[in-house]
Amino acid sequence: MAAAGPGKAGAAFRTIGELSRETGLPQHILRYWETRFPQLRPLQRAGNRRYYRAEDAVLVRRIDTLLNREGYTVRGVQQLLAAEKTTPVTTDTIEPVMPALRAIRALLAQALVEDGRRA
Structure with missing residues (x-):
């Protein structure tokens, strides 16, 4: 896992901006993925501010790898994640x-x- 940033523990919550900087993914992509992958559900507080847990960050990196490096489609990743959940x-x-x-x-x-x- 990538470093959480200065002064932030690896298990600490991250805002969408922090996760975006860590992963190199634009914030709008992270928000889009939330609509496509039900497993990705960050906590939302007042003003719809998103807080990603460590496991959310791991999932984002995994989705990124599957989509952008291994050539899966969004539908393919959805099916893969759904199959893992039900195994x-x-x-x-x-x-x-x-x-x-x-x-x-x-x-x-x-x-x-x-x-x-x-x-």
């Missing part, structure tokens, strides 16, 4: 990654034990 998590999708997850859990448990010894 159920099943045993078939989890089982292949279980060994890696168990290894990570073991590493974290070991780190906690070692950290407890140092305290």
Whole structure:
């Protein structure tokens, strides 16, 4: 993820202007994408001022990549994002990654034990 700017944490909310500067996308494109991609819903406060969450910024970058670098159409990106949203998590999708997850859990448990010894 690109830097959030001076003095701004990566998880901080961004205005449309800040996100526009970070991504190089014009503000009108960001507003247009909000009408085309229901997954992109920044918070709106008084005066319709938009505040993008960190996950909104990630989604904007992903949409930009799909549209402007990988050659997807708007409809193609809509279908891709909709399919990802509706893909159920099943045993078939989890089982292949279980060994890696168990290894990570073991590493974290070991780190906690070692950290407890140092305290």
